[in-house]
Amino acid sequence: METYEDLKFLNYIGWAGVLSLLGFTDEEINECEKADEEATKAALECEKYYFENLPNVKNAITEFKKGFPDEWKNERRVEFLKQRSEEYEQKLAEAQKSYATQFKNDSPYWIRQMSQEKIIRIVNHLKSLKSELRYRQSGKGNGITPDMIIRAKEYPLENLVEANHQKALCPFHDDKNPSMWIKKNFYYCFSCAANGDVIDFVMRRDKLSFQEAVKKLS
Ligand SMILES: [Zn+2]
Numbered sequence: 750m751e752t753y754e755d756l757k758f759l760n761y762i763g764w765a766g767v768l769s770l771l772g773f774t775d776e777e778i779n780e781c782e783k784a785d786e787e788a789t790k791a792a793l794e795c796e797k798y799y800f801e802n803l804p805n806v807k808n809a810i811t812e813f814k815k816g817f818p819d820e821w822k823n824e825r826r827v828e829f830l831k832q833r834s835e836e837y838e839q840k841l842a843e844a845q846k847s848y849a850t851q852f853k854n855d856s857p858y859w860i861r862q863m864s865q866e867k868i869i870r871i872v873n874h875l876k877s878l879k880s881e882l883r884y885r886q887s888g889k890g891n892g893i894t895p896d897m898i899i900r901a902k903e904y905p906l907e908n909l910v911e912a913n914h915q916k917a918l919c920p921f922h923d924d925k926n927p928s929m930w931i932k933k934n935f936y937y938c939f940s941c942a943a944n945g946d947v948i949d950f951v952m953r954r955d956k957l958s959f960q961e962a963v964k965k966l967s
Pocket residue numbers: 919920921922924928929938939940941942943
């Protein structure tokens with residue numbers, strides 16, 4: 750099952766149809782369907798258990814954390830955020846590679862659309878990891894406050910680039926057709942993969958540090 754036609758066909762006849770085409774008897778197909786139903790029921794039970802117990806687990810973690818100094822906790826959190834960011838960078842690189850392959854092979858539009866959405870999801874997650882990381886690492890006495898960071902983040906990206914229907918010419922590569930998407934004050938270039946929030950944008954375009962970009966935007 751690889752091509753679009755295959756998938757359409759599968760959708761039309763369903764799994765039971767496929768099994769019967771492959772020579773399975775009605776009885777065997779019934780067995781499969783029963784097993785599938787049971788697996789679904791078990792999965793729902795697990796989910797229910799998970800959500801019922803989640804608050805208890807969260808409370809226990811909060812209590813446990815109270816026993817450690819703030820600075821130590823902050824360091825652990827920074828370590829975690831760095832590690833997660835790296836993982837997501839990797840995921841992003843893989844997603845970009847598969848998108849490029851699909852683009853080259855002229856895959857069906859809806860497949861490429863799914864890849865684009867996946868890229869945007871990864872990028873958004875990466876954005877929140879990185880902004881928390883920056884916030885935790887920014888420390889005191891560098892001339893910027895959390896309020897300034899919030900204000901800077903809210904500065905409209907549309908004021909810095911000329912966007913038409915959320916698309917703009919990318920300033921980070923020689924762009925002829927707008928390949929930079931702008932959404933929720935965040936940019937992603939489908940050609941050169943430049944991406945980030947409005948602070949990243951100014952840092953990169955004007956070659957500024959994080960602190961300088963925040964000061965400029967807030
Ligand atoms: Zn670009």
